[in-house]
Every structure is written in C-alpha cells, then in structure tokens.
Amino acid sequence: MRSIPVSAADPAPLLAVEGLKVHFHTRDGVVRAVDGVDFQVAAGQTLGIVGESGSGKTVSSLTLLRLAPPPAKIVAGRVMFEGEDLLTQSDKRLAEIRGRRMAMIFQNPATSLNPVLSIGSQLTEILRWHTGASAKAARERAAELLALVGISDPVARLRQYPHELSGGMKQRVGIARALLCEPSLLLADEPTTALDVTIQAQILDLLADLRQRLGMAMVLVTHDMGVVARMADRITVMYAGRVCETADAVTIFNAPQHPYTRALLESVPRVDHSYSGARRVLPSIAGRPPDLLHAPPGCRFHDRCPEATAECRQVMPREHVVAAGHTVSCLRRGSPGESAP
Amino acid sequence: METRLAPPSGIWRQSWYRFRRNRAGVIGLFLVALVVLTAIVGPFFAPYDPNDHSAMMRGASNAAPGAVNLFGTDRNGYDVLSRGIYGAPTALAVGLGAMVIASIIGVLVGGVAGYVGGFTDEALMRGTEFFMVVPVFVVILAVVRLFGIMVVGTPLERIPNLNLMTIILLLGLFSWPQVARMTRAEFLRLRHAEFVEAARCIGTTPREILFRHILPNALPPLIVLVALGVGGAILAEAMVSFLGFGDPKSISWGQMLFFNYQSLKVAPWACLVPGAAIFVTVLGFNLLADGLTDAFNPRVRS
Amino acid sequence: MTPLPDAPLLDVRGLRKHYKVLKRALFGRRQARIVRAVDDISFVLQAGQTLGLVGESGCGKTTAARSILDLVRADAGEIRLDGQDVRPILAGADRAAMLGVRRRMQYVFQDPYLSLNPRWTIDEALREPLRVHAAQDQQGWKERIAALLETVGLEPRHGVRYPHEFSGGQRQRVGIARALAVGPDVVLLDEPVSSLDISVRAQILNLLAELQDRLGVAYVYISHDLSSVRFISTHVAVMYLGRIVEIGAVDEIFARPRHHYTAALISAIPPPSPGAVDKRVHLLGEVPSAIDRPTGCAFHPRCAAALPICREIDPALQPTGPNSQAACHNPA
Numbered sequence: 001m002r003s004i005p006v007s008a009a010d011p012a013p014l015l016a017v018e019g020l021k022v023h024f025h026t027r028d029g030v031v032r033a034v035d036g037v038d039f040q041v042a043a044g045q046t047l048g049i050v051g052e053s054g055s056g057k058t059v060s061s062l063t064l065l066r067l068a069p070p071p072a073k074i075v076a077g078r079v080m081f082e083g084e085d086l087l088t089q090s091d092k093r094l095a096e097i098r099g100r101r102m103a104m105i106f107q108n109p110a111t112s113l114n115p116v117l118s119i120g121s122q123l124t125e126i127l128r129w130h131t132g133a134s135a136k137a138a139r140e141r142a143a144e145l146l147a148l149v150g151i152s153d154p155v156a157r158l159r160q161y162p163h164e165l166s167g168g169m170k171q172r173v174g175i176a177r178a179l180l181c182e183p184s185l186l187l188a189d190e191p192t193t194a195l196d197v198t199i200q201a202q203i204l205d206l207l208a209d210l211r212q213r214l215g216m217a218m219v220l221v222t223h224d225m226g227v228v229a230r231m232a233d234r235i236t237v238m239y240a241g242r243v244c245e246t247a248d249a250v251t252i253f254n255a256p257q258h259p260y261t262r263a264l265l266e267s268v269p270r271v272d273h274s275y276s277g278a279r280r281v282l283p284s285i286a287g288r289p290p291d292l293l294h295a296p297p298g299c300r301f302h303d304r305c306p307e308a309t310a311e312c313r314q315v316m317p318r319e320h321v322v323a324a325g326h327t328v329s330c331l332r333r334g335s336p337g338e339s340a341p
Numbered sequence: 342m343e344t345r346l347a348p349p350s351g352i353w354r355q356s357w358y359r360f361r362r363n364r365a366g367v368i369g370l371f372l373v374a375l376v377v378l379t380a381i382v383g384p385f386f387a388p389y390d391p392n393d394h395s396a397m398m399r400g401a402s403n404a405a406p407g408a409v410n411l412f413g414t415d416r417n418g419y420d421v422l423s424r425g426i427y428g429a430p431t432a433l434a435v436g437l438g439a440m441v442i443a444s445i446i447g448v449l450v451g452g453v454a455g456y457v458g459g460f461t462d463e464a465l466m467r468g469t470e471f472f473m474v475v476p477v478f479v480v481i482l483a484v485v486r487l488f489g490i491m492v493v494g495t496p497l498e499r500i501p502n503l504n505l506m507t508i509i510l511l512l513g514l515f516s517w518p519q520v521a522r523m524t525r526a527e528f529l530r531l532r533h534a535e536f537v538e539a540a541r542c543i544g545t546t547p548r549e550i551l552f553r554h555i556l557p558n559a560l561p562p563l564i565v566l567v568a569l570g571v572g573g574a575i576l577a578e579a580m581v582s583f584l585g586f587g588d589p590k591s592i593s594w595g596q597m598l599f600f601n602y603q604s605l606k607v608a609p610w611a612c613l614v615p616g617a618a619i620f621v622t623v624l625g626f627n628l629l630a631d632g633l634t635d636a637f638n639p640r641v642r643s
Numbered sequence: 644m645t646p647l648p649d650a651p652l653l654d655v656r657g658l659r660k661h662y663k664v665l666k667r668a669l670f671g672r673r674q675a676r677i678v679r680a681v682d683d684i685s686f687v688l689q690a691g692q693t694l695g696l697v698g699e700s701g702c703g704k705t706t707a708a709r710s711i712l713d714l715v716r717a718d719a720g721e722i723r724l725d726g727q728d729v730r731p732i733l734a735g736a737d738r739a740a741m742l743g744v745r746r747r748m749q750y751v752f753q754d755p756y757l758s759l760n761p762r763w764t765i766d767e768a769l770r771e772p773l774r775v776h777a778a779q780d781q782q783g784w785k786e787r788i789a790a791l792l793e794t795v796g797l798e799p800r801h802g803v804r805y806p807h808e809f810s811g812g813q814r815q816r817v818g819i820a821r822a823l824a825v826g827p828d829v830v831l832l833d834e835p836v837s838s839l840d841i842s843v844r845a846q847i848l849n850l851l852a853e854l855q856d857r858l859g860v861a862y863v864y865i866s867h868d869l870s871s872v873r874f875i876s877t878h879v880a881v882m883y884l885g886r887i888v889e890i891g892a893v894d895e896i897f898a899r900p901r902h903h904y905t906a907a908l909i910s911a912i913p914p915p916s917p918g919a920v921d922k923r924v925h926l927l928g929e930v931p932s933a934i935d936r937p938t939g940c941a942f943h944p945r946c947a948a949a950l951p952i953c954r955e956i957d958p959a960l961q962p963t964g965p966n967s968q969a970a971c972h973n974p975a
Binding site for chain 3: 201227250263
Binding site for chain 3: 546
C-alpha cells in the first residue's frame with residue numbers, strides 16, 4: 001500500500017482513504033465511478049473535494065460511511081478513520097461510528113429530515129441511541145445545539161415539524177443533528193447548493209464558526225470554487241473517478257499544476273471582474289467528461305487537455321509529490337505511469 | 342452519475358431493447374403470444390366440435406384423459422381440449438373488447454379533464470369517482486340477468502352471443518375510470534411540461550400540441566394500464582360466468598368451471614384445463630405489463 | 644409591424660402578475676391571499692443588449708419572463724416591441740399577428756432535458772418552428788436545420804438523435820438553436836446554464852456571447868448566479884419580492900451597488916480565491932414570503948441601514964448614477 005504524506009508534520013491523519021475503488025455494476029457494464037482515490041484529512045482540518053458531476057466526489061464521500069447506494073460496490077481500498085478500517089468493520093460497529101464519530105450533512109435539507117417527526121424527536125432520538133442520555137437531558141442538549149446553529153427560540157422549535165421551517169432553517173437543523181454527538185469529522189456533501197446565495201453565505205459562516213469552536217475536521221464536497229476557497233484548508237480536485245491534484249487551498253488557487261485544475265479555475269466567470277468592452281470569451285474546456293462505462297485508456301483528461309501528448313493517451317498517470325503537501329497526477333508534471341493492473 | 346447507453350436509437354426500438362432485458366416481460370409476451378396463437382389457429386386443430394356432446398349419449402362423460410380425448414371429457418360429454426381451445430378467442434374478445442371500450446372512454450374523459458382543467462375537470466372527475474364506487478359485479482349480474490329476460494321474444498334475441506357482448510360492454514363501462522384518471526394525471530403533468538411550453542412559445546396550435554406532444558408522451562403508462570386491464574377483464578368475465586351469469590351460447594373458461602366444479606372429484610381435468618388457461622392468460626398479461634413498465638422507463642438499470 | 648422611430652426594441656411597462664392562493668386555517672374559513680409574484684416592473688431593452696434579471700428564488704424573475712411571452716397571462720402592463728404593445732396580440736385570436744410577435748421573441752428554458760420532447764429527434768424538434776412559421780418551402784428546411792445546428796456548435800449528423808442521447812450542454816445548444824430558428828430579435832434565457840456542469844457552463848456562455856455579437860440579438864438573461872450575469876449582461880435588474888429594486892448598467896451596479904440588497908447579493912458570493920478579505924454585507928433573516936410582503940420597503944426587515952421611513956413608505960426607483968436607478972431611501 002502506497003501512501004502519500006499530507007505534510008511532514010502530520011504522521012497519523014484522522015482520516016486516510018487509500019486506493020479506494022467503487023464500481024457500479026450495471027446491465028451495460030462496469031462503471032468505474034471511483035477508480036483508485038487517495039486522500040487524507042488531519043484532525044481539525046477541512047478538506048474540500050472539488051469536481052463536476054460524474055467525477056466521483058459524492059460517491060467517494062458516501063463510501064466513507066459505506067452509504068453509497070447499490071449498485072455501487074466497493075472493489076478495493078481502505079478507509080482508515082481513528083485507527084480502524086471502516087470498510088472491514090461490522091455493520092454494528094459502523095452504526096456506532098455513524099453520527100457519533102463521523103456525521104453527515106446532506107445536500108437537500110428538505111428531504112434529509114423526516115417530515116412526520118418533530119424536530120425534537122429527530123434530534124433526541126439520535127442522542128439517546130448513541131449516548132443513552134435521558135429524555136430530558138437529550139432535549140436540553142438538542143435545544144442547546146439549535147441555539148448553537150443560530151436558531152432562535154430553540155425550545156419552541158423542538159416541537160415544530162420540518163415543513164414549518166424555511167430551507168435555510170432546515171439546513172441549520174441538519175447541521176445541529178450532525179453535531180449532536182460532537183463528531184471528530186463532519187461530511188458535508190454540497191451543503192449549500194440547494195440554497196439561495198444570501199442563505200448560503202449564512203450557512204458557510206455558521207460552518208466556519210462551528211469548525212473553529214468545536215475543532216472538528218470536515219470533508220466538504222462541492223462543485224463551487226468560491227465555496228471551497230472560502231472553507232477549505234486543503235483541496236482535492238477530482239475528475240472522472242480519479243484525483244488530479246491535491247494541495248493546500250492557496251496553492252490550488254494560486255499555483256495549480258494540473259491542466260484540469262487550471263482550466264476549471266479559469267472557466268468560472270467572476271463577479272468582481274468587468275467583461276464589458278473586451279470581447280467576451282471565457283477560457284473553457286472543450287468537450288465533456290468521459291463516459292465512465294467506456295473510460296478512455298491513459299489519463300482520463302487527455303482528450304480535453306491542451307497539453308496532452310501521445311503518452312497521455314496510453315499511460316495512466318500516478319499521483320506524485322511536486323512539493324511538500326502538493327501532489328499531482330499528470331505525466332507532463334513528472335508523474336510516473338501506473339503499472340498495468 | 343452519468344452513464345450513457347449505447348443501444349439502438351429510436352424511442353420504440355430502445356423500449357424493445359429494454360423490454361427484452363426484463364425476463365418476466367419476455368415470459369409474459371410468450372404466454373400472451375401462446376394464447377393469441379391458440380385463439381387464431383387453435384380451432385383448425387381442435388379434435389372435436391366444441392359443441393359436440395355426443396359422448397354423453399355414449400355414456401362417455403367424465404372420461405379420463407386418453408387417446409380418444411386428450412384432456413378427457415367433462416360431465417356434459419364435451420371434449421375438454423376442444424372447448425378449452427375455443428375458450429381462447431372468447432377470452433381475448435372479452436379482454437381486448439372491454440379494454441378498447443375502456444380506453445376510448447377513459448382517454449376522452451381523462452384527456453378533456455386534464456387538458457381543459459377547471460370546472461370541467463372537477464365535474465368529470467366526480468363523475469369518474471361515481472363509476473369507481475359502483476359495485477361492478479352486482480351491477481353486471483343484475484343487468485345481464487334482466488337484459489336476458491327483456492330480450493326474450495324480441496328480434497334482439499337472434500343476435501349471436503348477445504349476452505357475451507353485454508358483459509364486454511359492461512366490463513368496459515366500469516373499467517374506464519382507471520384509464521381516465523391515469524390519462525388526466527399524464528395530461529396535467531404534460532400540459533405544463535417545459536417542452537409543451539416551448540411549443541406554445543413557438544406558436545404551435547393547441548390542437549397540434551395535444552396530438553403531437555401530449556398524447557404520444559402520455560401513451561406509455563396507458564399501454565401498461567391497458568395490458569393489466571385486459572387480464573383483469575378476462576378474470577372478471579370468468580367470475581361472472583362461473584357464477585352462472587355467462588353467455589350460454591358462447592364457450593368461456595369461466596363457464597366450463599361453472600359446469601364442472603360439482604364433478605371436481607370425479608373429473609378434475611374438466612376444471613383444471615380451463616383453470617390453467619385462465620391462469621396462464623391473466624399471468625401473461627400481468628407479466629407483459631410489468632415488462633412494458635420497464636420498457637417505457639429509460640432510467641431502469643441493472 | 645412598423646417600428647416607431649426611436650422606440651426601444653423591448654419596453655416593458657408596469658408588468659404585473661398576482662396569484663390568488665386559498666389558505667385555510669384549521670376549522671377556519673378559506674381566506675384568499677394575494678401573492679404579488681410580479682408587481683409593476685418596467686425595463687427597457689435595446690437591440691444587441693443583454694438585461695440580466697437577478698434575484699433569489701421566489702423573487703418573480705421567472706414569472707416576469709414567462710408573462711412577457713404570455714406563457715403566464717399577466718394581469719396588467721404593456722409589453723412594447725418597437726413601440727407596439729404586443730400583450731393583447733399574444734393573448735388575442737389573430738393567429739398571424741401572434742406568430743408575427745413570436746417570430747421576434749423566443750424563450751430558452753432552464754432544463755434542456757425537460758424542454759425537448761423526448762420522443763422527437765433533434766431534427767424534428769427544429770423542424771417544428773419552421774413548420775409553424777412556414778418560413779420556407781420544405782426543401783429549404785433541411786439546409787436551415789443543418790445551418791442552425793452548426794450555428795450552435797453541433798454537427799448536422801447529430802440531427803437524427805434523440806435528446807437523451809446528448810449531454811446536458813449539447814441539449815442546451817439544441818434549445819438555443821430552436822429559439823434561433825425563427826430569427827428572433829429578443830431571446831429570453833431562463834437560467835440557461837444553471838443545470839450544467841461548470842466546464843460546460845463556460846462553453847454555453849461563450850456561445851451565447853458569440854451569437855449575440857454575430858446576430859445582434861438582444862437577451863433577457865434570468866439567473867440567480869451573479870457571476871454569469873456579470874459576464875453576459877450589459878444591464879442588470881435586481882428583483883426582490885416581485886419588484887425591481889435596482890436597475891442599470893452592469894459595471895456601474897456591480898462596482899457600486901446602491902441598494903443594500905444588491906450589495907448583500909454581490910458580497911454573498913464567495914470569491915474563488917482563498918483568504919480573500921471578507922467585505923460581506925450581512926443580511927438579517929431570510930426572504931419573507933410574497934404573501935406576507937412587509938409594509939413600506941419590502942426589504943426593510945433585513946436591511947442594516949433601514950430608517951424609520953423605510954417601514955412606512957415604499958421607495959420608488961430614483962436615479963443613483965448616470966445609468967442606474969435604485970429604490971432605496973438610504974442608498975449606500
């Protein structure tokens with residue numbers, strides 16, 4: 001098992017994903033949704049996983065808790081979390097970890113809460129199950145957390161039902177639910193995509209504040225470069241089931257190495273940039289992501305890459321360290337080719 | 342996850358491609374084909390006239406299956422195999438006839454309700470609900486019996502299979518509410534579909550929108566419903582006939598059961614054959630409907 | 644239609660669409676409440692310009708655009724095309740006149756998958772506008788469709804395929820081609836890139852910009868994504884609860900937003916650069932429902948700069964710069 005050091009000062013990360021492969025067995029063949037992915041998260045750190053739809057970012061994050069729905073199948077890899085491999089644990093052990101040590105915030109706050117249960121019972125149920133707290137203690141703790149996520153009049157809210165809350169409020173309840181047992185790692189899959197920009201800003205503020213106050217680590221999955229710039233310490237860029245580049249946030253934005261990372265950053269129009277006068281052209285990436293049912297040989301990005309050579313069409317690049325804490329998978333950046341499977 | 346199929350293009354051809362992958366659907370299609378084939382060519386191969394009960398005169402009723410009568414004879418001396426074969430066209434006539442009537446009324450009522458909306462919709466749907474709460478069997482039994490008495494002595498009496506046609510008509514008249522509700526739901530969904538709005542933007546006439554955009558897209562779930570309904574109508578006719586309210590002049594599986602259930606211990610084959618025929622036919626249409634559901638759903642995977 | 648001299652291409656005046664909703668309290672009587680989805684909005688669009696219509700969900704931007712093309716029937720207002728009010732024509736019985744208007748204004752929908760008939764090939768989808776408008780003899784259609792596909796960056800041989808055989812970006816190209824088929828002067832674009840992946844968004848935005856430069860078509864670009872609005876628009880109108888609260892030249896408004904809601908919207912977008920200085924204008928609470936529209940300035944409960952007058956009097960649009968107007972008693 002190869003491992004890539006996150007940084008010299010961090011020998012044992014909180015979470016280490018190694019060689020993860022998740023395949024979808026469909027009637028039409030095998031879809032290699034996640035095809036050999038490595039990343040690490042240190043305690044208290046926020047890792048942003050960025051990619052487009054089909055990049056495997058959501059499947060990777062769901063797999064951490066073995067929540068990826070069928071026909072997804074974990075084919076290979078390890079998910080080391082607090083010293084144990086989650087992929088080999090029993091379902092019972094995993095249930096103890098879920099929600100308690102590692103919790104999740106979902107993309108759609110409207111569907112992630114049970115519509116027929118009051119906010120109070122949804123929150124206290126988890127607490128009582130994980131910690132065996134008394135009903136009274138659980139209610140107090142739930143109210144405390146609702147206050148923490150900025151919900152006014154928390155005791156009254158416990159009696160309300162999801163439909164009585166706005167979208168932003170529901171997402172706050174979702175966050176409170178995730179924080180109930182003070183997990184050491186929070187998984188957030190596009191936590192603000194379904195929300196309006198002004199509400200998104202409020203939720204991002206809240207997450208940033210909570211992370212600081214509770215010292216939690218976070219895995220933030222998103223396609224929004226602005227969100228990841230605001231939140232992440234480190235960023236992993238994924239494309240077509242593979243990791244392209246991993247580095248700290250400043251390096252990703254200021255000195256990206258992988259051609260895909262560069263192109264992705266350039267293709268986003270900026271609200272603080274005037275486009276009038278000049279010819280309006282955004283640098284865009286031609287073509288579209290590959291069909292993972294028939295993944296091309298070689299580098300997955302080669303057919304859209306301006307720098308691709310003949311070698312890129314044949315050889316799959318492996319991750320390699322270009323600087324301390326900065327890894328890139330690109331043959332043109334000195335990556336070695338992957339040995340034949 | 343974006344996964345793309347690389348199969349044949351064309352909506353119907355792709356549906357067929359997906360249909361073939363549903364084993365239940367393929368079995369259903371096979372069973373239905375078997376019944377249809379029996380109905381069409383079976384009569385040419387039937388060993389006896391289905392109305393020939395001369396065996397009774399020879400004291401050969403309730404004869405066990407053998408070389409003379411492949412599936413035996415029943416208590417009236419009919420050849421079970423021949424009568425079973427002649428039951429197939431009756432069953433199909435009932436199933437298809439009832440569903441043709443139900444589809445015409447249902448699509449018209451549901452379509453108007455869904456497309457026009459407003460008060461028309463309310464009125465039509467309340468009417469539809471009335472037809473749904475009527476106890477169908479009681480009405481069919483009563484009408485068949487009363488009608489049977491009323492036509493005696495009138496020229497109507499000479500129409501062949503009049504009772505059967507009455508049953509088909511009544512089954513059709515009470516099966517359309519499901520079709521109407523499904524049609525209405527589809528029309529409501531499609532009326533505000535973006536591609537319909539796009540057509541309105543272009544200036545396409547309402548009539549063209551209805552017939553070129555909405556109707557073709559509403560068809561797939563209706564076809565599934567009708568396939569299920571055919572099985573249901575066949576079963577319903579069998580039940581009516583089994584209760585002795587069937588058409589004595591036509592040959593139906595339900596009626597074979599009615600004539601023979603009392604001799605079940607003596608001649609089980611006389612009940613088993615029509616029973617199996619009903620089972621195979623209804624199962625066939627249900628499995629076919631299951632396959633069609635998959636065929637029309639492009640999102641079906643694995 | 645003879646254009647009046649000096650009349651703007653599209654001149655929307657006092658457009659209004661209210662919905663009645665029946666709200667029933669437990670055991671109570673039904674109460675009719677009014678949702679002011681679009682409440683007297685006005686704007687002007689010149690040939691070759693793009694007006695970005697922005698706001699959060701429920702602000703009425705889509706209803707406004709739909710009522711311009713009579714997809715939703717407006718309650719009041721004028722929609723002047725070259726000086727002539729086309730609202731009665733679109734709602735009227737004169738089919739030839741109606742088609743004449745529709746030839747000049749077209750719509751591109753948000754979700755290109757839903758806006759294409761799944762049972763039609765791309766060729767059939769593009770043939771519909773040609774058939775309805777009988778623009779040419781049938782022999783010319785084939786070439787016209789091929790030319791349209793090429794215009795939007797697809798190949799003519801793609802025409803035999805069905806929508807589900809395309810990616811989202813390609814489908815949106817088809818949606819744009821269908822809108823362009825009748826040669827419109829104004830195209831209303833309803834969130835045309837928000838359902839697409841980031842790398843594909845840039846392609847479609849570039850295509851829209853290029854088409855505008857080449858064909859001189861004017862756009863109304865509806866979006867909640869201010870970055871793309873900044874890229875594509877020459878002018879921008881910010882909507883809040885059914886009203887335009889700020890309108891003007893795009894650079895003027897983005898460089899110095901005067902309405903506090905505009906400022907908050909712009910600053911709420913996290914810039915794609917880590918460690919950027921937070922210059923956020925913080926907003927209190929969430930968007931109220933359009934049923935319970937606050938009195939006075941509808942924005943006052945969330946506004947940090949609200950004055951006592953803001954609770955009483957609804958501000959009108961006032962000039963705030965050479966090419967901009969804002970509806971605010973206490974502009975920034």
